[in-house]
Structure formats: structure tokens, C-alpha cells
Amino acid sequence: MPLMNAVQIAQPGADLVMVQKEIPEPREREVLIKVEACGVCHGDATARRGQFPGLAYPRVPGHEVVGIVAACGPAVTRWKTGARVGVGWSGGYCMTCDACAEGDHEHCHDSLVTGLSVDGGYAEYMVARASALVSIPNELSSVDAAPLLCAGATTFSALKQSGATGGETVAIHGIGGLGHLAIQYANRLGFRTVALSRGREKESLALKLGAHVYIDTEASDAAKELQALGGARVILCTAPHMKAISALIGGLGTGGELIIVAAANEPLQFFAVQLFRGALSIKGWAGERPADAIDFSLRFNVMPMIETFPLKRAAEAFDKMMAAKVHFRSVLTMGS
Numbered sequence: 001m002p003l004m005n006a007v008q009i010a011q012p013g014a015d016l017v018m019v020q021k022e023i024p025e026p027r028e029r030e031v032l033i034k035v036e037a038c039g040v041c042h043g044d045a046t047a048r049r050g051q052f053p054g055l056a057y058p059r060v061p062g063h064e065v066v067g068i069v070a071a072c073g074p075a076v077t078r079w080k081t082g083a084r085v086g087v088g089w090s091g092g093y094c095m096t097c098d099a100c101a102e103g104d105h106e107h108c109h110d111s112l113v114t115g116l117s118v119d120g121g122y123a124e125y126m127v128a129r130a131s132a133l134v135s136i137p138n139e140l141s142s143v144d145a146a147p148l149l150c151a152g153a154t155t156f157s158a159l160k161q162s163g164a165t166g167g168e169t170v171a172i173h174g175i176g177g178l179g180h181l182a183i184q185y186a187n188r189l190g191f192r193t194v195a196l197s198r199g200r201e202k203e204s205l206a207l208k209l210g211a212h213v214y215i216d217t218e219a220s221d222a223a224k225e226l227q228a229l230g231g232a233r234v235i236l237c238t239a240p241h242m243k244a245i246s247a248l249i250g251g252l253g254t255g256g257e258l259i260i261v262a263a264a265n266e267p268l269q270f271f272a273v274q275l276f277r278g279a280l281s282i283k284g285w286a287g288e289r290p291a292d293a294i295d296f297s298l299r300f301n302v303m304p305m306i307e308t309f310p311l312k313r314a315a316e317a318f319d320k321m322m323a324a325k326v327h328f329r330s331v332l333t334m335g336s
Helices: 042-049 142-149 151-160 179-188 203-209 222-228 242-246 290-300 311-322
Strands: 003-009 016-022 030-040 065-072 084-087 125-129 169-173 192-197 213-216 232-237 252-260 281-284 306-310 329-333
Touching: 003 311, 016 311, 030 084, 030 142, 030 311, 042 311, 065 125, 065 142, 084 142, 142 151, 142 290, 142 306, 142 329, 151 179, 151 232, 151 290, 169 179, 179 192, 179 203, 179 290, 192 203, 203 213, 213 222, 222 252, 306 311, 311 329
Parallel strands: 169 192, 169 232, 192 213, 232 252, 252 281, 306 329
Antiparallel strands: 003 016, 030 065, 030 125, 030 329, 065 084
8 A cells, every 4th residue: 555644643642753654545425635735723732632532543633734636435526636625624513514515414424523533634645525625726825725724714704703793893812823814804804903912012913914903911901992992892812811811801892792712721710790781792613614714815815824844844833833933823734
């Protein structure tokens, strides 16, 4: 059997290690993808920590994958060899895959999650369900497209589905891998965009990305600043700092939503009475329909800021991402 290079985790807590593995073969309703680029996302830490039910090892992580269809398994009709495709988490948001969109719930298999319950894109080849794929337009490079499959889809869909309308105040908490995309989306969607971050270091970048107002959360009370602007219709929290998020609840306006897209293993603390003023709400959001984010990003020029790494440096890319030392998304490429 022909071999490929892949980066895998042997057991929970183990290092990311380059190995050679057999190139997998697609089964029924699956395709084999020749990977061109794979984003490195904070969600990949779930595989390393073993924090997913039924997670088996060794496991190849990676769920922001762009590549070329190299082979199709039986019963695949929509995709042809040579097509440019992308695949995100692809499992767990069952209303979003092509199978569900077409009413074919029998073949959705939402328990299969890319990079967790099945091997992902830290490899030269990977297998994916045909129903999980999205088309990648030729105008979009593989490196630029990869982060849009998770980071882009998550932030765009959270804002799009929030109920906020043009002209309303939307605040983006955190200017990192998720936040720098969220600011661009909020601006292009017509919201009065407020960027929230500690210190003044990222102020100029936030304004360049499309923020209309910048609030330094170290120098002022961000909740009071938001109330002075009339209160936020939405606060999208992209930084995993629960204490800082808790302090923002008071910045919501009437009917406001605090939406958390950053995963953190610590509690969010607040008094229930805080939500009574103006029918406020708090919710989490995991993202949906990457194709929508890709289409919008192309039409309105929303692009990720990235740092690329060859596959052999995947461990370095992962460590820099976890330490927030990448500006702003890490992407693996399969070249030398």
C-alpha cells in the first residue's frame, strides 16, 4: 500500500509526531482528499487532551482542510476527481451538511467529527464523507480558505443568526484568530462595530479591520463604555477569558445577546438578575454552514491573517497557536 506523511497523537496528552501511514481508501459515500492546506485551530486541543466521547488513538487532528478530490468511493455522485473541496468539523451540526440540506438524514452520520472521531487534515491525504464537503472557488487560495471552514464559519454564522440588524451596535471581544475575522464580518454586515481588547496594542489593527470604536478593557470599564454607546445588541466573545466575559454582561442593551464562541474550561459567573434588565441572554455557538462564510468572505473581501508552516512543523504551529503567539491563524501546508 502507498504511504503518506501524517502528524498524529498516540494517546491523550502525547506530543504531535510525524509518522508514515497507509493512504486510506474511501468507502461508500466517502472521498479521498489530497490535502493542500489545513488550519490549526484551538479545537484541535480536544484531540490532544482526549476530551471527546469515544475518542480512539492514534488520531490525526485537523478540521480546517482544503484539498483536491483524489478518489471517490461507491455511491458518490456529486463530487468528481479533481474537484477543489473543503471540510470543517462536519459532524455535530446536523442541520448543516449537504445530506441534511437535501433531506437525506439517513446518511448524515453526525457522530463523525473530523479530527476527533475520524482522522483529520494533519496529513497528506484524508478521507471525508461526501456530504460534509463544500466547494472551494478557484479565486480563493487553499491557505486562505482553510481558516474559513471553522473560524470563519463560526464567527460569521454567530453574527448572521444573532438577530442584530444593520446599524445596531455589535461588540467583538478579543482580537485574535476568531476576533480578527469577526470584526471584518461585523463591519461588512453593516453593524456599528466595537472592538474590545486589553491595552492599546491592537487598536490600530482593529480600526483597520473595520471597527468603528475601540475600547481598551484595561483602561476603562467596558460595560459602562458600551452603555454610553446605547448598549450592545450583541457581544461576541472570541477570547477564552471567562472573568473578562462575565464583566461584559452589563454592556448589553435591551434584548441583547452575549454569544460565546471561545471554549474555556472555567465557569462563567454572573447573577441571574443581571439578565432581567431588558430580557438579556447568554448562549454558546459552534458554527454552521462553512459554504456561507466562504461565499460571503469572497464577495466582501474578508480574509484571514495567517502564518504558514510545513506539515513537519505541525507541533510548533500547534504550540504557537495555544500560546497565542500567531497573528492570527496557523495553517499547515503539505510542501517541504
